[in-house]
Amino acid sequence: MTRRFLLLMGLGILGLILNHSATFGYQATFDLAWSYRPEVAASCVDLTPPVRCPNYDQVHSATYWGLTVVRRFIAFGVPVFLMVSGYFIAFAAGRKDAKIQWPILRARVVGLLIPYLVWSIIIFVGQAVFYHRIYPTPWAYVRRLLTGGATGSYYYIPLLIQMYLLSPILVPLAKKRWKGLLVATAVLMLFVETLRYLQLFGLGEPIVPKLIALTPLWFFPRRLFWFALGIVFGFHISAFKPFLVRHKNKLVVGAILFYLLSLVEFEVLLALSGQPWIDFFSTYTTNIYAGLFMLAMLSVEKLKLPLTPQIMDIGAKAFGIYLVHEQVLELVGTLLFRFAPWTLGYQILYQPIMIFFALGVPLLLMRIVSRLPVKKLYKYSFG
Template sequence: MAKQHLAAIEYIRGISMLGVIGIHVGSQYLMNPASNAHLTALFEIATRFSVPIFFFISAFGIFYNMDLDKPFSYRRFLEKRSRAVVIPYLVWSLFYLLHDGWLYNVGFPAPLSLASLLFFGNAKYQLYFLVLLIWFYLLMPLWIPLVKRIDGKGLFLLFALQVAFDYFSSFNVPFNTMVYSMENSVLKSFLLYRLNYWVLHYVFIFIIGGYLAVHFKEFQSFMRDHQKIIYLFFAASLAGLLGYYYDLLAFRGYTQMDAINTAHQLCPLGIVYTLGASIFFFTFFTEQHYPQSLNRLFSLLGKHSYFAYLVHPFFIGYMMLALERHGVILTAQKALAFYLVTVILSLAAAAIVRSAGERFPLLNMLTIGVAAAKKK
């Protein structure tokens, strides 16, 4: 029996895509020496759930549709996920390498550099997420028994270990000093870009996504019976991360750039915020205590989120070049308009290519890993 369609997964994808674009627009806005700290907080702090929540819904979707009582076909799983992730990853990586090589007159990388760029997901700044996702898929035989056997105490322990590991990776001064001072360039790259492929940074959010999918009936009851607590926890976790950001600015003398590079999704409060946001958005879109007419917008965002996520740096790059050519600095108002235009252009491009892909199925397969529907 087919399980019910969960619109919440699709809607969360759309919200996450908006958040990721916010983070990358915020990076451009910070080039303004007089950037507004509150707008920076909106672009760079409130959106920090955006990348890890993708791992949450990815795991949820996998385990929700998986029958754990049946044998797991690793080969079939990898074939399916390769179409959805590996092919688009390679296509978009090559696109950006060719495009940026031409635009910035740096040429195409040499074979060894190309291999490094593809392994670490450095062909463009948003592509590392797909590398992490690929590693999660490759390690699927580890996650299945863990999700099947873990309980509440196990999740709490995993959360504590996640906080400890991420804190060490992000903030341990001797370790990071050692990495930056390494003379072995190969080993240095493997450690320097560890955030791009070490799934250990996001194991907790992935596992809890799978756990809630396996125990979905209990999760439904929890969402229905504890909405106020869920919403309060989300608000408190957001307030905590924002408070940390403002504390860094006001009392520790951090710049806005330093503050956002400290109050991020891997700091302890960031992990709590990711958890709060994941449960909140799933509850919000499941219970749907809002005008139902908004579902069309959420569905549109979700449908085109993958392509928009992959293409938005293209539009950010050209718009920034245009602004620089005319000597325009991103003020708060211009940054908000810049964000809106980036979202609109990215969604429009996604819709156009998706439509063209219905006539030329290979286009959708290459760009977003969607195969043509089989004719009945």
């Protein structure tokens, strides 16, 4: 079963790369259309950098659906990371004692913290040198370090550290009162997600905006359920396995159904909002799909996917890839925008380029650093 969780981790990081690459694809299609479509540039009031001239006439185009279908399909990325992390916390706690020791927690937190700080500082320096992005005070940098603000995806690392620090409370509950734990954390997630729906339609002001400000992505309430689910699996997977195997066909069908429903739900929300475009957020159907996808993956006894060993190897290197991939996407995206803007209009070409470098560069860096004589450099750089 541990191998299966490693496979899930590999699929999760691949999904995350596809997700973030699709985000750059939306930006290229909507926000940067002026750079490669003369008719859009002609309609812009001001082309003085930084240009703000979004164009949404490609919503519901073939390009739009290609990006959307992929992005909704890989919505299991972060839930997979948290669930697998929870599973290994249960493994570290021991199924008999169900007590997580502080030295174990400290090692895990430090293992996250050092590479996170190293790459955050590198990112801050890069932003200052190449993009002239300098924050006004030292406290602004500290605040971004505390909340994962060096780059968009780094919110996950303070989030996971919070999960680890909550483990002494979660582990005994997952062992002895797992049903109550899952219900409580699911209700908490439902509440936090519902706030986003209310905000979309301008309901519940001024309370809803304040509650949303108190539950950002980097704060644990929104994603605690997935980590708790992983701990519960760690203690009770043998009890769940017969149920999962018995209902595997239903789980697979359910995952497919809710994936399709997640596409429909977003389109309904977009239409009802009256806006030309809304940012993606974690919808009800997306969360259900992510959960069913993971259960379906665990239910198949002899799962054989193409390139399984390679995906598992990527899963073992997931944290290092996570730390680097978004900066690679930003760099490659910037180079294409400046020197080959026409590629932004051909996502069938743009996406493979972005994905290739987002996966290949971190793996190449990790390979190079692993061969250096300073052994601890790899640990401090990639965890």
